[in-house]
Each structure stands twice: as structure tokens, then as C-alpha cells.
Amino acid sequence: MSLAVLASRALLGLHARPVQVEVHVGGGLPSFSLVGLPGAGVRESRERVRAAILNCGFDFPAGRITANLAPADLPKDSGRFDLPIALGVLLASGQVADGQGGSPDLRHYVLAGELSLTGALVPADSALAIALAVARDDSRAILIMAPPAAGIAALVPGLRVLAAGGLDEVVAHFAGRRPLPQASPAPLTVEAGAASCLSDVRGQALARSALEIAAAGGHSLIMSGPPGVGKSMLAQRLPGLLPPLTPHQALEVAAIQGLVRPLLALPGAPPFRAPHHGASRPALVGGGACPRPGEISLAHHGVLFLDELPEFERRALEALREPLETGSVTVARAAGSCHFPAAFQLVAAMNPCPCGWLGHPRRVCRCPQERIARYRSQVSGPLLDRIDLHVALSVESAWHEAPPGESSARVRVRVAAARARQLERQACLNARLDASALAAHARLDATGQALLARTVETWGWSARATQRVLRVARTLADLRDEPAVGVAALAQAIQFRPDAGPGNL
Incomplete structure (x- = not known):
């Protein structure tokens, strides 16, 4: 054949959109063209594919080669299209026969992998995000990746994943000579939750109660009070009150985290993110030339803790308003929009004034009223209106004499029971x-x-x-x-x- 059509995936945010890789080999002066809005990483595929084909012992066609990545209006980046392009060249030039002599049918295969110059397969990035999208879109699909990425993709239930070490192994599979082995799920460890226990907090009964309510209903919470009253300590113990992630939630959280760092473990406990107050708006909500998830998405199914809330940039805080309502965020760019999930619990902490001593029984606040007003105005009324629980913490002089409170384990039992009632009644938490x-x-x-x-x-x-x-x-x-x-x-x-x-x- 002179035309080959294969399937791959383009990553747009967390969503891996289907891409048809169409390769045509025709007559004319030798050339190799890539069309379909390829990024720099894709355009470089021409040299990698040429070297990989030759070093695997195949002939590189001497005609006019055109590789089209459809749809043409979808941006494509990364080297994950190397494998389908190289296989398409071999199919279109007649060096591999598709669907003949007992060879597998290409229509059900999705290929993703970068090729080295030797023809070896390099693991594709964001393997879990790609695997989740493939499993969701087509129950019959078969995904081919490099062994490390294939092991991660195989964590998705019900998805068949094949591991290939190089282009020659993929060719042997489709030629019917040597089938590729099915990948086994990668032996990833499960990240344990934080060991901090609520019993470490002495006193602050109202704040402890608010923390339990927030955990039970998925509510957002803001705590205000002088320095040292326990705001950060309380916030850090909220994840310990939450139930473990379900298998589906763990995969979804791992897929988001896999967009920004290599995946080494599956999360067992809800994530806890505490960005510094110098974080920019893109760092919080996501962005960049090639949009990446921000802190609110990395805290998906978990807790986002913003300490010293008024010290954050005002525009960054205002960008939280819509995700708090919808549980997701859309990053718009000229080339397209990226959607990231962001169903997080916001926990914020702030001082009553810039110096922190306003209302303290023994320390004197010397902040002028206009400075206090300016400090508080950093957090807008619309954002505060979207926070469910507001707690003012006061200084407790005899806190060290108070007995330890309930442990996180005991509170977690009540939280789990309350959540179970909500899910049975309405299939969502009360905050939603x-x-x-x-x-x-x-x-x-x-x-x-x-x-x-x-x-x-x-x-x-x-x-x-x-x-x-x-x-x-x-x-x-x-x-x-x-x-x-x-x-x-x-x-x-x-x-x-x-x-x-x-x-x-």
C-alpha cells in the first residue's frame, strides 16, 4: 500500500485526544513532510524516524513521504508520534503487510512512543493520562508503549497494554512473526498519608469541630487568628481525617501528578498541597505556553492549604473563585483550551492584621486602621463568600494544661460514616x-x-x-x-x- 493510517494520542491538558497518523509514500523527489500542526518535538521526528528505520535493518523509501497528524487544528507536541509515523512509513512502503497472513488488525491499536536513533522505544510521557483516555473511549483498544510506560498504563483496569522494546519488535508483531507480550501493571508503591494526628492539637475546640465538619462534607475553611494559635497545625491534620482515595481517584490523581513529574507511586491518601504565598497565578491555577496543571489541580481530591492568605497576589486569589464552584479549571490559549479537574478542599489561614496582634490579650497591635483595611482587602468579598466555614481562633493561655483531644482515627470513623450517608443519598458530598x-x-x-x-x-x-x-x-x-x-x-x-x-x- 502507499497509504497507512494508524492511531495515537495528543495530550491537551489531562485529556489525550485521538489523533490519526496518516502516512503516504508517493513518487517524486525524495522528501519527508510533517503536517497537522506539529510542534518542535514532532517536527524533529523526521530525523529520528529516518535513523531508526535504517538502524533496524529496513529501507527508507526514496520517494515523497507525507505524514499528516489529524485533526489539523489540534496542537501536537512531544516525540510520542515517532512510533506510529515510523510504522506508517514501513506499511506505506510495503515493507510490512497489514491484516494479511494472520497479522493483527491495526484498527484497534493505539501507538505512543518516542524512538531513539537505534530504533529503541523511549517511554512516552504522561502514560497514565493516555491510558485513561484510551480505556474511556474504546473498550477494545490495544495500547502499545515502551516497557516502563506500558507498566504504568497497565494500571488502568480493563485496558490491554502491550510492551515493545523497539521498532523491530513492533514490526515483528504486526508481521505475525512474534507477538508482543502483554504488560503487567508496574509494581508501584502506595504513598501513605501524613502521620500527623489531631490529638496533637490541645484546646481550640471550635476549630477542631470545624475541621471535622469540613472533612465530613468536603467544605472549604478559613481560619483567622494571631500567630501561633494553631492555624497551620490544624490545617495539616485535615488530610488525616479524610478517607483513603478510591482506586479510580488514585489513578486520576496520579495521572495529574504524572503531567509534572515522573510517576513513582500511586497516592493512597488525598493530596495535600501548600504553595508559598509568592506563588503566581499560573502556578496556582495552571498555565504556561504548553499548559500544565497548577496547585489547585495537583490538590484534586485533596486539600489545598493557603497560609498567609492576604499575602498572595490578588489576581491569583481571584482565579480561585470559579474552580471553587465548579471543581475544574479551563486554561485558555490561542491554540486551544486545556481542561484540568480541580475538585479540591480549600483551607486558608490569615492573621487579623499585618502585624498579627490585633485582638491579642497581651500583645499590642500598632497597625493603622487604613493598613488593616488594605491588608484585609487583599481577600475579596466574593472569594470569602465562597468559603463555607469561617473560624476565628483566639489565644488560649492554658492550652498546655489541656488534655489531648480525640485522635484522627476516631474522628475519621465519624467522617467516613457521614460521607457514606451523603453518597448513598445524593451520590456526592454536601459541598457539591x-x-x-x-x-x-x-x-x-x-x-x-x-x-x-x-x-x-x-x-x-x-x-x-x-x-x-x-x-x-x-x-x-x-x-x-x-x-x-x-x-x-x-x-x-x-x-x-x-x-x-x-x-x-
Whole structure:
């Protein structure tokens, strides 16, 4: 044949889009053209493919070769297209027969791998993201990769992955001479969660309760208070209250992390990300010329802790508003848009003023009022409105005399039970309830409606703030194993709003 068509994948964010690699060998002056919006890494494939074909003992055609990567409007980068291009050249030039003499049918194969000049296969990057996309799109697909990448791809249940060491082995497979071995899942270790226990925190009963509520319902939380009251210590113990990741969640988290670093282990516990307050907007939400996931995506199914919240760049904080609502982020570029999942729990901490001593019983705050106002204005009202739980921590002088609190293991049992009730009732955590589901599952009786209406009128809450109070109240009812949201749960949820806290009721 003079035309060969093979399948591969182009990575756009976390999604590996299908790509048809069409190779045509015709008459004319010798040339090798690559079309279909190839990036620099793909354009260099011509030299790698030529050398690999020759060094594997095949003839490189002396005609006019055109390789088209379709669709043409989808950007392609990296060397993962080397293998399908090289095999396409051999097929189109008649050196390998497709579908004849008992050889496998190419239509069900997806090939991804970079070739060295010797013809050896180099592992493709982001193997897990590619494997998840292939398994989702076609249950009959067979993926061919280099052995290390094939082992990682084989972690995806139900996907058949073949391991090939080089171009010659792939040719022998399709020629029907020597089938490629099926890859075994890579023996990755499972990363354990943090060992920090909630019993290390003495005192701060309200904050401990808020942490349990946040864990049970997937709620966001902000803590304010003077330096040293335990804000960071509490935040670092939230992952220990969360249940382990499910197998699907672990694969999804590992696929995101595989976009920025080699995958060495599967996460067993929810991720905990704590970027420095000097992080830029792209570092938080993702970006770059070739978009990569930011901290909010690396914290997917886990916790994003922003310490010293007002010290972050204002534009970076504002970019969190939409992901907090939707659980995902879209990075738009001129060449296309990349979608990254970002279903994270935000935990933030801040001081009451720039020096930190405002309201301290023994230290004196010397910050001018305008400086305090400027400091607090770094965190906008719309962002604060999207945070479910607001807790003000105070200095406890006798904290060292207080007995250790409950351990993370005991609290985790209650959290798991409350989460199980939510998933059974509505198939999602309370923090993700939309308006219609909230009306169905967090219905108030007449007394509760009167209390909520009076509070909304007093403090002028937005509809968003009101719904967040109802979500927290629903979580409190689940922790108490109550089928309906009672007045006690609603009253406690109201106290976690910044303007209706215990000191203002």
C-alpha cells in the first residue's frame, strides 16, 4: 500500500485526544513532510524516524513521504508520534503487510512512543493520562508503549497494554512473526498519608469541630487568628481525617501528578498541597505556553492549604473563585483550551492584621486602621463568600494544661460514616450539592425557615452564602445521623459565617 493510517494520542491538558497518523509514500523527489500542526518535538521526528528505520535493518523509501497528524487544528507536541509515523512509513512502503497472513488488525491499536536513533522505544510521557483516555473511549483498544510506560498504563483496569522494546519488535508483531507480550501493571508503591494526628492539637475546640465538619462534607475553611494559635497545625491534620482515595481517584490523581513529574507511586491518601504565598497565578491555577496543571489541580481530591492568605497576589486569589464552584479549571490559549479537574478542599489561614496582634490579650497591635483595611482587602468579598466555614481562633493561655483531644482515627470513623450517608443519598458530598438537590435534601421545617429568613435579613446574605449555610447544616445533620436538618444544626452552621459568629449573635 502507499497509504497507512494508524492511531495515537495528543495530550491537551489531562485529556489525550485521538489523533490519526496518516502516512503516504508517493513518487517524486525524495522528501519527508510533517503536517497537522506539529510542534518542535514532532517536527524533529523526521530525523529520528529516518535513523531508526535504517538502524533496524529496513529501507527508507526514496520517494515523497507525507505524514499528516489529524485533526489539523489540534496542537501536537512531544516525540510520542515517532512510533506510529515510523510504522506508517514501513506499511506505506510495503515493507510490512497489514491484516494479511494472520497479522493483527491495526484498527484497534493505539501507538505512543518516542524512538531513539537505534530504533529503541523511549517511554512516552504522561502514560497514565493516555491510558485513561484510551480505556474511556474504546473498550477494545490495544495500547502499545515502551516497557516502563506500558507498566504504568497497565494500571488502568480493563485496558490491554502491550510492551515493545523497539521498532523491530513492533514490526515483528504486526508481521505475525512474534507477538508482543502483554504488560503487567508496574509494581508501584502506595504513598501513605501524613502521620500527623489531631490529638496533637490541645484546646481550640471550635476549630477542631470545624475541621471535622469540613472533612465530613468536603467544605472549604478559613481560619483567622494571631500567630501561633494553631492555624497551620490544624490545617495539616485535615488530610488525616479524610478517607483513603478510591482506586479510580488514585489513578486520576496520579495521572495529574504524572503531567509534572515522573510517576513513582500511586497516592493512597488525598493530596495535600501548600504553595508559598509568592506563588503566581499560573502556578496556582495552571498555565504556561504548553499548559500544565497548577496547585489547585495537583490538590484534586485533596486539600489545598493557603497560609498567609492576604499575602498572595490578588489576581491569583481571584482565579480561585470559579474552580471553587465548579471543581475544574479551563486554561485558555490561542491554540486551544486545556481542561484540568480541580475538585479540591480549600483551607486558608490569615492573621487579623499585618502585624498579627490585633485582638491579642497581651500583645499590642500598632497597625493603622487604613493598613488593616488594605491588608484585609487583599481577600475579596466574593472569594470569602465562597468559603463555607469561617473560624476565628483566639489565644488560649492554658492550652498546655489541656488534655489531648480525640485522635484522627476516631474522628475519621465519624467522617467516613457521614460521607457514606451523603453518597448513598445524593451520590456526592454536601459541598457539591446544587440548588435543586439542596432544596430536596436540606429542607427546613417552619421554625428553621423562620430562623434562616431572620438571619438572612439581619446580615444581608447573598443567595450563595445562604446555600452554603444550608450545606454545612446538612453536614452537621449527617454527623449526628439525623435524616432532616433541624434547628440545632442550622443554628450551629450559621455561627460559622464571618458576620454571624458567636460574638455577633
